[in-house]
Amino acid sequence: MLAVLRIALRNLLLHRERGLLLLCVISGASALLVGVMALKTGVAATQREVVTTFLSGDLNIGGYFKVHPDSIAPVIGEAPRVRAVVEPLLPAECRLRERGRGQATAGAGRHRVGSFMMGLDVAREQDSLSHFKVKDGALQSLEKPRTVALSTQLAERLRVKRGDITTLFTQTAGGKRNALDVEVVAITERAGLLGESAGILVSNATLRELGGYRPEAAGVFQLACGETTDVDALGGRLREALRQAGFEVLPASNEAYGDKLTPLLREGWAGQRLDVSTWEDESSFLAFITDGLSALTVLVGAIVFGIVVVGLFVSLSVAVRERTREIGTLRAMGMQRTAVVGMFMLEGLLLGLLASSLGAGVAAALCTFLQGSVSLPEALAGFLFSDTLPLAPRLSQAVSAVVLVTVGAALASILPAARAASLPPRSAMESL
Amino acid sequence: MNPRALVSACALVLALLLPAVAGAADAKPPPSPDEILRLIDKRMSMASDYKGVVRIREIRKDGVERAIEMHVYRRDSAQNFLMLITQPRNLAGGGYLRIGGNLWEYSASTGQWVRTTRRANIVGTIACEGDFDRSRLAEDYTAKDDGVETIRGTPFRKLLLTAKESAEVSFPLLRLWLDADNNIVKRVGYAPSGRTLRTDVVRSYQRLKDPATGESVYHYREVLELEEEEGTQIIVRYEDVQLAPLDTNIFTKTWLEGRLR
Numbered sequence: 115m116l117a118v119l120r121i122a123l124r125n126l127l128l129h130r131e132r133g134l135l136l137l138c139v140i141s142g143a144s145a146l147l148v149g150v151m152a153l154k155t156g157v158a159a160t161q162r163e164v165v166t167t168f169l170s171g172d173l174n175i176g177g178y179f180k181v182h183p184d185s186i187a188p189v190i191g192e193a194p195r196v197r198a199v200v201e202p203l204l205p206a207e208c209r210l211r212e213r214g215r216g217q218a219t220a221g222a223g224r225h226r227v228g229s230f231m232m233g234l235d236v237a238r239e240q241d242s243l244s245h246f247k248v249k250d251g252a253l254q255s256l257e258k259p260r261t262v263a264l265s266t267q268l269a270e271r272l273r274v275k276r277g278d279i280t281t282l283f284t285q286t287a288g289g290k291r292n293a294l295d296v297e298v299v300a301i302t303e304r305a306g307l308l309g310e311s312a313g314i315l316v317s318n319a320t321l322r323e324l325g326g327y328r329p330e331a332a333g334v335f336q337l338a339c340g341e342t343t344d345v346d347a348l349g350g351r352l353r354e355a356l357r358q359a360g361f362e363v364l365p366a367s368n369e370a371y372g373d374k375l376t377p378l379l380r381e382g383w384a385g386q387r388l389d390v391s392t393w394e395d396e397s398s399f400l401a402f403i404t405d406g407l408s409a410l411t412v413l414v415g416a417i418v419f420g421i422v423v424v425g426l427f428v429s430l431s432v433a434v435r436e437r438t439r440e441i442g443t444l445r446a447m448g449m450q451r452t453a454v455v456g457m458f459m460l461e462g463l464l465l466g467l468l469a470s471s472l473g474a475g476v477a478a479a480l481c482t483f484l485q486g487s488v489s490l491p492e493a494l495a496g497f498l499f500s501d502t503l504p505l506a507p508r509l510s511q512a513v514s515a516v517v518l519v520t521v522g523a524a525l526a527s528i529l530p531a532a533r534a535a536s537l538p539p540r541s542a543m544e545s546l
Numbered sequence: 547m548n549p550r551a552l553v554s555a556c557a558l559v560l561a562l563l564l565p566a567v568a569g570a571a572d573a574k575p576p577p578s579p580d581e582i583l584r585l586i587d588k589r590m591s592m593a594s595d596y597k598g599v600v601r602i603r604e605i606r607k608d609g610v611e612r613a614i615e616m617h618v619y620r621r622d623s624a625q626n627f628l629m630l631i632t633q634p635r636n637l638a639g640g641g642y643l644r645i646g647g648n649l650w651e652y653s654a655s656t657g658q659w660v661r662t663t664r665r666a667n668i669v670g671t672i673a674c675e676g677d678f679d680r681s682r683l684a685e686d687y688t689a690k691d692d693g694v695e696t697i698r699g700t701p702f703r704k705l706l707l708t709a710k711e712s713a714e715v716s717f718p719l720l721r722l723w724l725d726a727d728n729n730i731v732k733r734v735g736y737a738p739s740g741r742t743l744r745t746d747v748v749r750s751y752q753r754l755k756d757p758a759t760g761e762s763v764y765h766y767r768e769v770l771e772l773e774e775e776e777g778t779q780i781i782v783r784y785e786d787v788q789l790a791p792l793d794t795n796i797f798t799k800t801w802l803e804g805r806l807r
Contacts, residue, residue, distance in 0.1 A: 223743065224667055224776070273775065275739035279718065281666050291660035295714065297738075 118453055122460040125433075132429060136465055139425055140523075141473030143418040144515050148477035150414045151511040154407040156485075156504035161400060162393065164499045167245040168232060168312050169370075170396035171336025173208075173345045175200055175352060176215065176371055178364075179331075180384045185289030187325065188215040188371055191386050193332035199359045200335060200352060207339055208348075211239055214321035214333035215371060218284040218314055220264065222272040229268060230372060231284070231314040233321035233333055242338070246315075251276045251300030256317045263300035265313030274298050282314070286326040294324045304501050334371075345392045353390045364389045370396045403497055415518060422470075422522035426462050430530035434458070438537060445539035458531030459524060466523025467516065474512040481507040579689035579705050582728050590681040590765065593758035594789040596620035600629075600678060601785060604671055607777030614669055616641070619796050622680045626797040629678065630805055631669060641802050642668060642675060647714075649675060652802050659799065664714050671780055672744055672773045674716040686713035692721060702731065717743055729764065745772045756789055763789070 126133050166172060177190035190196055193212070204210060214233020219226050236243070236257040243253045246263075253263055262280060264272070274280055276298055283293045296316065322329065339345065349366065356363045364387055367374070371391065378387070394401075434441070441454060488503035495501050577585065602614040615633035620626070627644040631637045631654075639654030642662075651660045651668075664675050683689075687707035694701050707720040717735025725731050729751060735743045749768040756763045769782045795801050 221666055223773070224670065224672060224778075273741075274737070275741065277738040278741070279665060279738070281663050283660070283662070291658070293660070293662045293666065295663045295665050 118457045119460055122457050122464060125437075125457075125461055126464060129433070132433075133465065136425055136429055137469045137472070140422055140466060140469035140519060141476070143421045144470040144473030144519050145477035145480075147411075147414050147418045147515045147518070148474045148507065148512055149481060149505075150407075150411050151515070152478070152481040152505045152507040153503070154404070154411050155508055155511065156506035157407055157498050158404050159506050160499040160504040161397065161404060163245070165397040165400070166338070166393050167242075169230075170391075170393040171211065171334075172339040172343065172393050173337040173349055173352070174334050174371075174391045174393075174396060175337075175356070175388065176334035176391065177386060177388045178374070178378050179287055179386050180378075181288045182384050183382050184379075185285070185287065186375055186379045187285075187287035187327075188333060188375065189287060189325070189327055190332050190334070190388065191328070191330075193330055193335075195359075196332075196356070196361070196388065197335065199355055199361075203348075203351060203355055204337065205339065205343060205348065207343060208337045209339075211235060211242060211336050211338065212318065212332045212334075213336050214316070214318045214325075216284055216321060216325055216333065217372070218282045218324070220262075220268060220272055220280050220282055220314060222274045222278065222280045225272045226283075227268050227271045227313075229265075229314050230312040231282070231316060231321065232312060233316055233318040236317050247303035249301045249303045251298075253300050253302075253315065255299035256315065256320075258297075258299065259317075260294060260296045260320055260323070261299040261317070262296040262320070263302055263315040264298055265302050266304050268313040269298070269301045276301060282316075282324055284324050288326070290326075292324055292326060294320070296320065304495055349390045349392060356388055356390070361388045362386065366390070366395075368395050368398050370399050373399065418515075419518060419522045422466060422519050423526040426466065426523050426526035427530065430458060430462055430527055431533070433461075434530045434534040437534075441534050441537050442539050445537070451535040454535040455531040458534050459527040462523045462527030462531075463520060466520045470516040470519035470523075473519075474515045478507040478509075478512050481505040576703075577728070579691055580684065582705065582724065583684040583687065583689050583707070585728055586730065587681045587684050590763065592620075592622055592680070592754075592756050592763050592789055594756050595792040596622070596787070596789060597792060598787040599785045601783045602669075602671060602673065602780050603783075604778065604780045612671075614671065616669070616678075618678050619792055620678075620680065621792060621797065624797075627675070627679055628797055628802065629668070629675075630802060637669060639805050641805075643797065643799060643802055644675065644679075645797060650799070652799070654805075657803070665716050672771055672778055673780060673782065676716050677769075677771075677782065683707065686710060686715050687720060689722075695723065700725075703728075742774060745774065746770065747772075752784070752787065754787060754789055758789075 175196060176188060179187050179189050179191050201210065212235050216231040216233070217228065218231040219228045234243070234253070234256060236254060246253055249266055251263070255261060256263060262282065264274070264280070269275070272280060278298050279295055280298055281293055281295050283291060286292050302315065316324070318332070321333065322331065353363050353366070371389065374389070444454065484503065485505050486502045490498060490501060490503060498504055596619065598618050600616045600618055604612040604614065613633060614631065617630040617632060619628040625644070625646060627642070629642040631640045636655070641652050643650050643652065649662050649664060651662045653660070667673065668675055687709055689705045689707045692704035692706040694703055696702070702723040702725060705722045705724065707722065709715045709718045718738045719736035721734045721736070722730050723732035731748050733746045737743055747770040748766060749770055751764050752767040754763045754765055765787060766784050768784070770779065771782060772779045
């Protein structure tokens with residue numbers, strides 16, 4: 115076996131030009147695959163971070179209140195009762211925060227922009243506030259009544275700066291329209307599509323004043339648990355506990371709360387319904403981005419696999435034809451067919467392993483080096499949730515790329531190797 | 547010098563100096579900025595109810611023009627305000643109603659009332675409700691002198707106004723240009739960040755007699771309002787102004803809703 119490996123290595127070194135060309139092609143393809151996988155992981159991580167900062171907790175206990183069947187507000191009327199049911203069931207790693215939800219139109223001068231609005235408990239959420247990337251001002255200033263923090267996109271569209279006044283228009287729980295003048299105290303950094311769709315941050319008190327809610331009403335209880343908690347199982351337990359406490363709880367559905375408003379408005383009931391949702395439910399309208407990147411990764415993987423198989427197959431087929439005499443000599447000297455197959459397969463495997471390892475390693479290093487340093491155009495930044503290219507290379511991705519390419523190389527080598535092994539020594543010697 | 551000549555000389559000096567001394571005694575210091583605001587408010591306030599037609603011609607940067615006509619009803623004593631849009635046709639029947647501190651916008655096409663604020667623009671123009679309401683500069687702003695600017699040989703006193711903490715105003719900062727008679731000839735509104743929001747040029751005033759007090763009242767006749775950022779300008783004309791008692795029912799939602807029918 116060692117002799118076969120030595121022969122395969124020598125053959126690779128003997129045909130340097132062809133080997134080098136194949137090495138470049140295979141390592142380039144592997145690097146591309148690792149790059150796409152790093153981008154997919156980076157976008158998914160950034161999306162989760164942005165969603166759990168702006169829009170949702172890892173798990174959310176929200177509610178819908180209908181004063182009458184023709185109006186709906188995303189609010190829990192009896193928040194203390196809900197809190198009393200939920201808090202004893204929380205795992206130690208979960209922290210509960212109260213936030214407000216709503217939709218509003220921000221207006222300044224003749225400019226108007228509609229967006230989702232998030233209410234923050236500024237006094238109790240000091241640690242969460244640090245997750246927001248603030249471009250100008252400070253989110254702590256939201257504690258002052260009638261203040262707002264706008265996303266960069268909204269501030270640009272409204273043409274307002276910190277210190278300016280903007281007017282928020284919204285629908286109250288009873289279906290009436292209300293307005294409130296608020297001072298812009300902070301402008302948050304770009305947060306991709308969420309900066310457009312959830313770009314208004316106010317304190318819970320300001321949200322209550324604008325929405326006309328009672329002091330004991332809350333928009334949503336958000337649980338920040340971290341990635342290790344099984345939020346689906348916890349959600350199921352909370353749903354059951356709330357039902358047992360006498361609340362009407364909506365069945366689980368993979369939709370954001372904003373998407374549920376219109377279908378629920380069409381229903382004829384009035385009163386309170388609760389809803390338990392995960393961060394993935396709340397960002398379901400953004401799933402097309404990660405789904406698209408997953409599809410792109412599969413496509414790139416398939417192309418890389420195809421390149422490796424076709425490239426190595428052609429190369430080894432040519433090598434078999436060129437080395438007929440050598441094969442004949444080896445067979446005449448007593449080399450078995452299996453050894454011939456092993457020799458050619460080892461050539462392919464060595465080339466695939468070496469090239470893919472090199473490509474994956476270089477790509478992973480490059481991705482690490484370029485993290486947060488490649489600026490993106492605005493249109494692309496919106497989809498990728500970041501101003502810079504979000505790359506997050508993982509060792510597992512590099513390993514899987516190497517395995518895929520190596521398997522492709524092994525498969526591509528089988529047929530040429532079998533052909534070489536099938537050559538009878540006499541016919542090989544005849545070609546001398 | 548003999549005594550007679552001395553007396554004559556003293557009498558001559560006194561005769562020459564007396565008018566100057568008398569003039570100096572008559573000359574008053576110019577009014578302080580806050581006094582000027584009170585003066586402007588007083589000069590423009592009406593004890594009687596107010597009814598007038600406002601015609602707005604809006605010219606946008608792209609050349610698109612729009613004409614709007616509104617009937618304005620005011621009862622300054624109760625701080626009530628109503629505006630009924632009569633032109634263009636698609637907006638006719640709608641309007642704005644303020645009772646006390648609350649301002650509502652009514653859309654005739656949907657029949658909906660929307661609570662709005664004094665800062666919000668009206669009828670999709672660069673104008674605000676405050677443009678058509680009574681003058682309340684002294685209530686809303688504190689003023690300080692901002693120098694004198696001479697334009698074409700005429701000096702204009704400038705005042706820089708800063709909105710008071712609790713005031714609900716369209717422009718947190720306002721700069722006024724006043725003529726010799728302390729009439730506003732130009733005003734520029736700024737955002738707190740210093741951005742210029744709007745520039746108004748008062749082209750002419752009209753003088754009215756308030757039947758309730760018998761005193762003369764100043765009221766705008768034509769104002770040019772400019773928004774430099776978008777290049778939009780509107781010419782606001784205040785016409786058919788009548789100062790006479792209005793029906794109490796006017797300042798109600800029902801009255802405005804009933805206009806369409």
